[in-house]
Amino acid sequence: MQFDNVNSSIKEKESGRTGGMEMTDSRPAIRVEALEKTYGKTRALRGLDLTVDEGTIVGVLGPNGAGKTTMVRILATLLRPDAGRAEVAGFDVVAQPDQVRTRIGLTGQYAAVDELLTGRENLELVAKLSHLARAQARRRATQLLERFDLVEATSQPAGTYSGGMRRRLDLAASLVAAPSILFLDEPTTGLDPRSRLAMWEVIRELVAEGTTVLLTTQYLEEADRLADRIAVMDGGQVIASGTAEALKARVGGERLELSIAPGSDLQPALRAAQPFGRGPAQIDKDAGRLTLPIAGGAALLPSIVRGLDAAGVHLADLAVRQPTLDDVFLALTGQATTDHTGEEAA
Amino acid sequence: MMNTLGLHPPASSAWLRGRRFAWTVTDSLAIARRILVRIFRSPEELAASTSTPIIFVLLFRYVFGGAINVGHTGYANYLMAGIFVQTVAITSLAAGTGVAQDLHSGLIDRFRSLPIARSAVISGRVVATLVRNVFTLVIVAAVGVVVGFRPEGGAGAWVAALGLLLLFGFAISWVGVTVGLLVRNLEAVQNVTMTLIFPLTFLSSAFVPTQTMPGLLRIFVAHQPMTQVVDAVRALVLAYPVGPGAWLAAAWSLAIVAAFAPIAVYAYGRATTR
Numbered sequence: 001m002q003f004d005n006v007n008s009s010i011k012e013k014e015s016g017r018t019g020g021m022e023m024t025d026s027r028p029a030i031r032v033e034a035l036e037k038t039y040g041k042t043r044a045l046r047g048l049d050l051t052v053d054e055g056t057i058v059g060v061l062g063p064n065g066a067g068k069t070t071m072v073r074i075l076a077t078l079l080r081p082d083a084g085r086a087e088v089a090g091f092d093v094v095a096q097p098d099q100v101r102t103r104i105g106l107t108g109q110y111a112a113v114d115e116l117l118t119g120r121e122n123l124e125l126v127a128k129l130s131h132l133a134r135a136q137a138r139r140r141a142t143q144l145l146e147r148f149d150l151v152e153a154t155s156q157p158a159g160t161y162s163g164g165m166r167r168r169l170d171l172a173a174s175l176v177a178a179p180s181i182l183f184l185d186e187p188t189t190g191l192d193p194r195s196r197l198a199m200w201e202v203i204r205e206l207v208a209e210g211t212t213v214l215l216t217t218q219y220l221e222e223a224d225r226l227a228d229r230i231a232v233m234d235g236g237q238v239i240a241s242g243t244a245e246a247l248k249a250r251v252g253g254e255r256l257e258l259s260i261a262p263g264s265d266l267q268p269a270l271r272a273a274q275p276f277g278r279g280p281a282q283i284d285k286d287a288g289r290l291t292l293p294i295a296g297g298a299a300l301l302p303s304i305v306r307g308l309d310a311a312g313v314h315l316a317d318l319a320v321r322q323p324t325l326d327d328v329f330l331a332l333t334g335q336a337t338t339d340h341t342g343e344e345a346a
Numbered sequence: 347m348m349n350t351l352g353l354h355p356p357a358s359s360a361w362l363r364g365r366r367f368a369w370t371v372t373d374s375l376a377i378a379r380r381i382l383v384r385i386f387r388s389p390e391e392l393a394a395s396t397s398t399p400i401i402f403v404l405l406f407r408y409v410f411g412g413a414i415n416v417g418h419t420g421y422a423n424y425l426m427a428g429i430f431v432q433t434v435a436i437t438s439l440a441a442g443t444g445v446a447q448d449l450h451s452g453l454i455d456r457f458r459s460l461p462i463a464r465s466a467v468i469s470g471r472v473v474a475t476l477v478r479n480v481f482t483l484v485i486v487a488a489v490g491v492v493v494g495f496r497p498e499g500g501a502g503a504w505v506a507a508l509g510l511l512l513l514f515g516f517a518i519s520w521v522g523v524t525v526g527l528l529v530r531n532l533e534a535v536q537n538v539t540m541t542l543i544f545p546l547t548f549l550s551s552a553f554v555p556t557q558t559m560p561g562l563l564r565i566f567v568a569h570q571p572m573t574q575v576v577d578a579v580r581a582l583v584l585a586y587p588v589g590p591g592a593w594l595a596a597a598w599s600l601a602i603v604a605a606f607a608p609i610a611v612y613a614y615g616r617a618t619t620r
Contacts, residue, residue, distance in 0.1 A: 076459045077458070078455055078618065078619070101459060102461045105459075108452050108455060108456075112451060112452035112453050114380060114451075114453060115451075116383070117380065117387075125380055126460065129376055129460045173456065174459075177460075
């Protein structure tokens with residue numbers, strides 16, 4: 001069963017990882033080409049391309065309305081595309097949906113469990129509908145309830161579960177038939193920070209066991225922490241993809257961020273700092289903040305501080321920071337992520 | 347590296363095709379069972395289907411019944427056939443509410459992401475509704491006996507009456523499922539259901555003899571399916587001569603299935619691929 005081959009799976013995964021994106025010998029678990037979908041007048045997907053290698057986790061990052069859920073629904077055979085191709089586990093989602101369905105698990109934005117059935121009954125129902133034998137279904141349910149820390153709630157109706165427990169049960173349900181490919185559509189939206197961390201832990205374990213995961217999220221941090229590769233989606237297309245590091249490098253390296261009293265004159269600070277920059281500075285006068293791309297990092301800090309001091313600048317704050325995925329998103333789409341405040345709060 | 351864990355036999359396309367028929371049955375039953383378990387977990391669901399008929403029993407038996415002349419039997423006996431049909435109609439239309447709930451909660455998406463028979467989501471709901479009808483009929487009949495219902499038909503007539511009621515319920519559950527899939531919004535589904543149920547029960551022979559109704563209305567009432575079913579069930583349980591009415595009632599039910607099942611299938615495709 002799934003959990004007996006954890007070690008070998010991890011080994012295979014690590015060897016796969018070292019190959020990184022050059023890994024060409026394995027067939028991609030998910031391949032999407034020029035996918036199109038229109039609802040009425042809204043073009044939800046416009047020529048979406050995406051490849052996910054086996055045993056990796058790809059994070060699809062994008063604001064509401066970017067087309068993430070539409071993409072997942074097509075890949076999970078719930079929706080037919082208008083044009084383009086999508087293959088999951090080597091099978092075409094339109095021509096061979098039954099083949100796809102025996103190999104995937106889906107956890108949507110809302111926990112899709114029957115709230116009057118108990119945790120066990122929910123899992124056994126999914127097992128039955130996945131055509132597992134009765135004894136197998138029971139064993140599998142027990143295994144998953146233990147794994148997802150739901151043993152105490154086994155015989156309680158899912159309606160009495162907390163939000164985090166329901167999501168875990170939902171995720172467990174999508175794993176009943178031991179799918180090789182898992183779709184997680186915003187799996188932590190609406191969860192409290194602790195439940196979110198627990199969810200991340202479980203997702204990492206699944207990938208370590210060899211499951212391929214396609215995860216959509218609005219949370220930059222989530223993509224950054226979990227994904228091997230990130231695809232940034234906007235307007236029904238992937239507008240950038242790569243590792244988190246590669247994406248961050250695209251918007252330039254480190255940046256110097258200095259603050260003085262809000263509303264004060266930033267010109268002296270700008271004149272002192274500019275020689276260290278490798279690009280134009282951004283100035284936010286109301287906030288009294290200056291941001292400057294620099295090359296050389298923290299090693300430059302002493303010289304910068306001396307220069308600022310000599311110019312008589314009274315610093316409120318000074319830092320060298322790495323670009324975040326937020327910077328990436330801003331640079332790529334010209335807008336901050338819609339859920340930025342939520343992310344900060346979490 | 348595929349995550350093959352030996353949970354499935356090798357799933358070639360031919361093998362899947364071969365299994366499909368068996369799965370259509372077992373998947374439908376699994377989904378029906380899930381819906382039926384809910385009856386015991388949430389008795390208020392049964393109460394919702396039986397409360398209206400029970401209120402009607404009390405209202406008509408004790409408030410209006412005394413003023414209604416139904417000829418040679420007691421009013422309680424006359425009334426119950428109409429109440430049975432009303433019970434079946436309400437219980438069966440509630441299938442639409444259930445479908446709307448499952449669409450909304452994402453459960454139907456979950457089922458559809460599994461390798462189940464396409465039709466199982468709907469057929470499971472219809473089968474479960476059939477069984478629910480048995481439950482609600484028993485409850486309402488018991489209330490009927492308490493208020494003086496003393497049926498005269500023999501066992502054979504009772505079996506025939508139950509068969510007719512369940513067949514009518516089967517037909518109306520397709521109407522319910524269609525409404526649920528087309529309307530989708532839970533409250534709107536309930537509203538449509540209510541708007542269907544009240545005119546059809548009042549404008550029938552369920553509660554009063556039709557002889558006193560004015561011309562055009564009487565023609566409508568005499569020919570609408572609910573009246574056919576009520577008259578046939580009434581004749582069976584009260585040991586009146588049944589005549590061809592029972593066959594007419596059955597034919598109406600089958601015609602409703604023939605009309606609504608294709609619409610339901612179409613609406614299912616439409617509701618689930620948006």
